[in-house]
Amino acid sequence: MAASRLIEISPVTRVEGHGKVTIHLDENNNVDEARLHIVEFRGFERFIRGRLLWEVPVIVQRLCGICPVSHHLAAAKAMDQIVGVDVLPPTAEKMRRLMHYGQVMQSHVLHFFHLAAPDLLFGFGSDFAKRNIFEVIRQNPELGLRAVLMRKFGQEIIEATAGKKIHGTGAIPGGINRNLDIATRDRFLSQVDQMLEWSQGALAIARGYVEDHRALVDSFGSFPSNHMSIVREDGALDLYHGKMRALTPDGAPIFDMLNYNDYHKHIVEDVRSWSYMKFPFIKELGPETGWYRVGPLARMNTADFIDTPLANEAHGALKAYSGGKLNHSTLANHWARMIEVVHCVEKIRELLHDPDLQGTDLRAVGERRHEGVGVIEAPRGNLIHHYKVDENDQVTYCNLIVSTTHNNEGMNRAVKDVAITHLSGQPKITEGMLNHIEVAIRAYDPCLSCATHALGQMPLQVEIYDAGDRLVDRAGQCL
């Protein structure tokens, strides 16, 4: 009789941060359990305490080198509330939106072309040495160039609004510290139509992939779940601001038009001994069925429509693909992500034509409060920042729920699902099979360093343990 085994995949490559997957096998090499472990810990929520409120948007963006703008803006939104500002001057809100659309665009492009495209173009089980962005560029030089230039465009938008491509200082409590000068605006305007055309090209690739691999997409890491995001008050997709909406797998509302200041009345965070990452769930449903997914696909599910024409049309096509019902396929995230890229570029174009961006009323002030919540839809999904500040302007409390944490249970389910399908009963663990697990995790575009507020790089490890919990195999994919 073969001993039961545990497979560990560590590090997971092409995700941001560091993670470890353990797979527990039974005596017959069948998957008993699979878990995504988060092994680093950063503790931002602790060391932000005592800092001054206007420092917070600048400090917390250091949580992440990939989507710092999301943290910067979520914190700034919370601090707006604390300085008593509920409505920003139009220039401030529009500059922040421009920054955010630039950020979501560049992050999604990075993920799609650099991290996901190698799997999608060459197959999950293809030669590891070739499954990378360099091979994508070698085989499709034009596509590779577009990826680089699109990302550059998004980063330059961030630079123009925040002062630097990463870790700038644009948003301040109650406003923004700059407007957009005409020369910079015109430089972006001269490129934006090209960006829109290319983003539609990327959308066609992502959509084509899903449609051409229907059997795989419908089965790979696909399982019903609740979905959650903020949406605009009329139900439109809104990445910067809105009210919270959560839907059951059938699309029925769990809560809707929820003021996000009340998030903690509806979302509870569970802890498990084997992971630094918490497991949030919706209180109304309890921990068993109350877990949910966030991110591009969740947003496509929660939004009734998109307020830009090309993205709205694409949203309709995605909805039609799942027969008007919610889409639960992990891999459909890639399609959703590219719809959002189109949306962001359409929004950027709209904003560039808006003279408010050259306005000079940059900051509002109001009556001081002691508590503030900021929620934004980050590239990877819903992001919650919650602070309390004392009368000396010092932070006394901080709670962050980042996208990857919201998706924690979903990612664990996806890993187990894929492990059962692709590993069970196999006598030998191949690199291609292990990569299927990575692909499932990667579809969520997780940022594990953000999620645990952890430091460092994040490749993945997979370990296999037998029924007696003995480590019998280990596979790593080091970058």
Next chain:
Amino acid sequence: MSDPFTFRIDGVAVTAKPGQTIMEAADAAGIYIPRLCDVDGLRHQGGCRVCTVKAGGRSVSSCTQPAEPGLEVENNTEARNRVRRDLVEMLFHEGNHLCPICEKSGNCELQAMAYRLGMTAPTRFPYLEPCRDLDASHPDIALDTNRCISCGRCIRASQDVDGKGVFGYVGRGIHRRVAVNGDNLADTDAVLADKAMSVCPVGCIIRKNEGFRMPIGARHFDHGLIGHEIEEKSK
């Protein structure tokens, strides 16, 4: 006796008036000598030693040493700048300087001096890693003494200009540091309009609610190395 005279800095003839320090004469001639504790409008202290030059073969602080006829001064040389770099680097090790999240970044003289002197990363000495509480008790002013370089500007400004004595030194030797004259800043008679609140070269004395309002690109040292205004006078 009150006639101007000349002396030389790095071989360049400089005219000085009697009673001028080497630094004052250099400034007037468009020659920059690095400095941290000295600042226009306050009496000279000669504390930080970043302005040290060789004058007549001796090491002296140029912010306090009077110029003399015929003096040969060595300023902008590799040897002088290496010592200055070491001093600046030790200031980083002695305090707790996280420039990326500091609101003084871009307007900070210590950071700017590090750039000017080519200090890329403070890695050569052990960190003292102080962990001093932020004093945010005052409604308009906060103090983050983890960033204090003990330059004494605030002490001189408070005493000599504001006539108050809000700040003073406590402790001796390596333990000497700047403290407020009371339990905390709210306990003193400090007000935002005091001269002392606008002279700090680093991000220690913080004017509340102003942080990060100045966009990147508009900050003082976004436009040139520290000292460039003085050097431009000679062009």
